Amino acid sequence: MSIYIVRPKTESVARSLNLSSRKFTLESRQTQVEEVVNFWQENKTYRTINQWIEEATSREENQILKYPIYSGITGVNIVEMPDEEAERMRQELPSALIVLDQPIEIILPDINVADVKGEVTADELWHLEAIGLETARKQGFTGKGKNITIAVLDTGIDSTHPELRGKVAECHGFNPRNQQIQLIPSQDTDGHGTHVAGLICGQQVGVAPEVSLISSLMLPNRRGNLSDLYLWLDWIGTRQDVKIANISAGTSVYLDDISDLIDTLLAVGILPVCAVGNDGINKTNAPANCRGALSIGSANSDGQVSWFSGSGRLSINNHIYDVPYLVAPGEKVFSAIPGGGYKPKDGTSMATPIVSGVAALILEKYASQITVGRLIDALLSTCKDLGQDANRQGKGLVQVKAAL
Numbered sequence: 530m531s532i533y534i535v536r537p538k539t540e541s542v543a544r545s546l547n548l549s550s551r552k553f554t555l556e557s558r559q560t561q562v563e564e565v566v567n568f569w570q571e572n573k574t575y576r577t578i579n580q581w582i583e584e585a586t587s588r589e590e591n592q593i594l595k596y597p598i599y600s601g602i603t604g605v606n607i608v609e610m611p612d613e614e615a616e617r618m619r620q621e622l623p624s625a626l627i628v629l630d631q632p633i634e635i636i637l638p639d640i641n642v643a644d645v646k647g648e649v650t651a652d653e654l655w656h657l658e659a660i661g662l663e664t665a666r667k668q669g670f671t672g673k674g675k676n677i678t679i680a681v682l683d684t685g686i687d688s689t690h691p692e693l694r695g696k697v698a699e700c701h702g703f704n705p706r707n708q709q710i711q712l713i714p715s716q717d718t719d720g721h722g723t724h725v726a727g728l729i730c731g732q733q734v735g736v737a738p739e740v741s742l743i744s745s746l747m748l749p750n751r752r753g754n755l756s757d758l759y760l761w762l763d764w765i766g767t768r769q770d771v772k773i774a775n776i777s778a779g780t781s782v783y784l785d786d787i788s789d790l791i792d793t794l795l796a797v798g799i800l801p802v803c804a805v806g807n808d809g810i811n812k813t814n815a816p817a818n819c820r821g822a823l824s825i826g827s828a829n830s831d832g833q834v835s836w837f838s839g840s841g842r843l844s845i846n847n848h849i850y851d852v853p854y855l856v857a858p859g860e861k862v863f864s865a866i867p868g869g870g871y872k873p874k875d876g877t878s879m880a881t882p883i884v885s886g887v888a889a890l891i892l893e894k895y896a897s898q899i900t901v902g903r904l905i906d907a908l909l910s911t912c913k914d915l916g917q918d919a920n921r922q923g924k925g926l927v928q929v930k931a932a933l
Contacts, residue, residue: 530592530609530610530611531609531610531611531612531615531629531630532607532608532609532629532630532754532756533607533608533609533610533615533627533628533629533630534605534606534607534626534627534628534630534755534756534759534786535578535582535605535606535607535608535618535625535626535627535628536575536578536603536604536605536606536625536626536786536789537572537574537575537578537604537624537625537626538574538624538625538626539624540572540574540575540604541789541792542565542568542604542789542792542793542796543789543792543795543796543821545568546564546565546568546796548792548795548796548821548901548902549900549901549902549903549905550900550901550902551795551796551797551798551900551901552798552899552900552901553772553798553892553896553899553900553901553904554798554896554897555769555770557798558769558797558798559769561796561797561798562600562602562766562769562797564796565602565766565793565796565797566600566601566602568604569601569602569604570601572604574622574624574625575604577622577624577625578606578622578625579606581618581621581622582595582606582608585610585614585618592610592611592614593608593609593610593614594608594609594610594708595607595608595609596608596609596708596756596760597708597709597710597760598763599710599760599763599764599766599767600763600764600765600766600767601763601766602762602763602766602793602796602797603759603762603763603766603790603793604789604793605759605763605790607708607756607759607760615627615629626786628755628786630754630755630756631754631755631780632752632753632754632755632780633748633752633753633754633755633757633758633778633779633780634748634751634752634753634778634779634780635683635684635719635721635748635751635752635777635778635878636777636778636779636804636806636807636814636876636877636878637721637751637807637876637878638721638724638807638874638875638876638878638879645866645870645871645872646863646870646871646872647869647870647871648871649733649734649863649871653863653871653873654733654734654863655830655858655861656728656734656857656858656862656863656879656883657734657736659828659830659832659858659926660736660857660858660883660887660926660927660928660929661928661929661930662736662929662930664930665929665930665933668930670929670930670933672737672890672893672894672933673737673738673739673740673890673893674730674736674737674738674739674740674886674889674890674892674893675739675740675893676741676893676896677737677739677740677741677772677773677889677892677893677896678698678740678741678742678743678768678770678771678772678773679729679730679740679741679742679743679771679772679773679774679775679885679889680742680743680745680765680768680771680773680774680775681722681725681726681729681742681743681744681745681775681882682745682747682748682758682761682774682775682776682778683721683722683725683726683744683745683746683747683748683775683777683778684717684718684719684720684721684722684746684748684749684750684751685700685702685715685716685717685718685719685722685723685744685746685749686700686715686717686722686723686726686742686744687715687716687717687723687865687866687867687868688700688715688744689715690723690727690865690866690867690868690869691732691869692727692731692732692733692734692735692864692865693723693726693727693730693731693732693742693865696726696730696738696740696741696742697715697726697741697742697743697744698741698742698743699712699743699744700712700713700714700715700716700744700746701713701743701744701745701746701764702746702749703746703747703757703760703761710760710761710764713746715744716746717867718746718749718750718751719748719750719751720866720867721751721777721878722744722746723864723865723866723867724864724865724866724872724874724878724879725775725777725864725878725879725881725882726742726744726865726882727864727865728862728864728879728882728883728886729742729775729882729883729885729886729889730742730886730889731864731865734863734864734865734871735886736882736883736885736886736887736889736890736929737886737887737889737890737893740886740889741770743768743770743771745761745764745765747761747778748778753778755780755787758776758778758787758790758816759790762774762790762793762794765794765799766793766797771799772798772799772800772889772892772896773799773800773801773802773885773888773889773892774794774799774800774801774802775802775881775882775885776801776802776803776804776816776817776822776881777803777804777876777877777878777881777882778804779803779804779806779814779815779816779817780814780815781806781808781812781813781814781815782815785845785846787815787816787819788815788816788819788820788821788845790816791803791816791819791821791822792819792821794821795821795901798901800823800888800901800904800905801816801821801822801823802822802823802825802881802882802884802885802888803816803817803819803822803823803824803825803881804817804825804876804877804878804880804881805817805818805824805825805826805838805839805840805852805853805877806839806877807827807837807838807839807876807877807878808837808839809836809837809838809839809840810839810840810841810921811840811841812839812840812841813839813840813841813843813852814839817839817852817853818841818843818852820843820845820848820850823854823855823884823888823905823908824852824853824854824923825853825854825855825856825857825877825880825881825884826838826839826840826852826853826855826856826857826859826877826880826921826922826923827856827857827858827859827860827875827876827877827879827880828856828857828858828859828860828880828915828922828926829858829859829860829861830858830860830861832915832926833915833917834856834915834917834921834922835859835860835875835877837875837876837877838853838856838859838877838880838921839852839853839877840852840853840920840921841920842920851919851920851923852923853877853923854909854923854924855884855908855909855912855922855923855924855925855926855927856880856915856922856923856925856926856927857880857881857883857884857887857926857927858879858880858883859875859876859877859878859879859880859883860875860879861873861875862874862875862879862880862883864879883927884908884927887908887927887929888904888908890929890933891904891907891908891933892904894933908927909923909924910924911928912924912925912926912927912928913925913926913928
């Protein structure tokens with residue numbers, strides 16, 4: 530038995546809906562989700578795929594298991610079946626894309642050799658100064674990301690850490706026995722997710738301390754599958770409160786079917802903020818290398834792009850573009866670790882939640898008016914030029930004051 534991802538081969542939400550005009554309000558979310566779900570429900574190939582699976586699962590010799598669909602925004606079915614059944618589906622449904630599941634994993638940071646610290650000093654919060662947040666606060670800026678919810682798709686979060694107490698609204702995990710996403714106790718299976726969460730909304734180390742988090746344990750012990758990404762993003766579609774999805778995971782290839790998945794998030798009014806990877810020049814990770822993702826690279830305290838920060842030029846479906854789109858502090862960045870204390874880490878995984886936090890500050894101020902396109906423009910058009918090649922720094926270093 531193998532797991533397959535099945536969806537219409539050529540249909541695309543991005544080609545049918547104006548993604549840049551989508552909004553983030555609760556009222557807009559409901560309407561936008563319904564519009565995307567209806568897009569798939571009215572699609573002939575999608576209906577044919579569903580009918581084929583229903584008939585196959587109803588046979589007495591059934592060996593096919595269809596995973597739950599939560600919101601229906603992705604146009605995807607996750608199916609566990611013998612390889613010969615997958616081949617039969619390919620023969621009988623030439624308009625269906627049938628992809629064998631594959632591994633994805635956390636974009637692993639380099640853990641700094643420094644010891645765990647019980648406290649952090651002002652100098653060790655350089656990442657907040659570099660993005661202009663400390664200066665903005667001294668000048669009276671009071672934004673903290675209130676009423677903004679971010680889904681962190683990671684290794685889990687230790688919600689008992691002093692930096693994060695009261696900030697993790699819910700913790701969810703995947704139950705492999707029934708293929709259901711369900712509530713679980715707070716936990717971090719690696720430490721990565723807690724570090725990421727701290728940079729979003731930690732009381733001292735975070736960009737937006739009043740953001741509410743949904744902990745999505747997508748990658749227990751750092752690893753998961755591509756099907757998990759589809760399931761989790763489909764599930765997020767049921768959450769009208771989630772406005773940003775922070776993703777520091779992926780695979781080191783470009784996958785066209787993931788690109789449409791990312792566009793689906795934009796279509797329902799969720800901003801995907803994704804780490805580009807730690808493999809250096811001319812190497813990137815999906816989903817960050819998808820055109821619709823807000824791809825994030827890393828910079829250091831000297832104002833240089835980190836040597837490990839991924840980058841590359843892609844030519845996909847007649848579109849040529851560079852990633853990352855912007856950079857944020859990602860070297861020797863202190864944040865929370867499970868059990869208490871702080872540790873510095875290096876990686877685009879550290880830069881990504883900083884940008885998620887800045888996006889939350891913008892949404893807090895302009896949520897009722899701002900669209901997906903305007904939010905992305907606010908982040909990109911106000912970056913600080915680091916004087917490096919655009920294909921390494923993107924638009925430059927994210928800045929809080931200018932964006933607001």
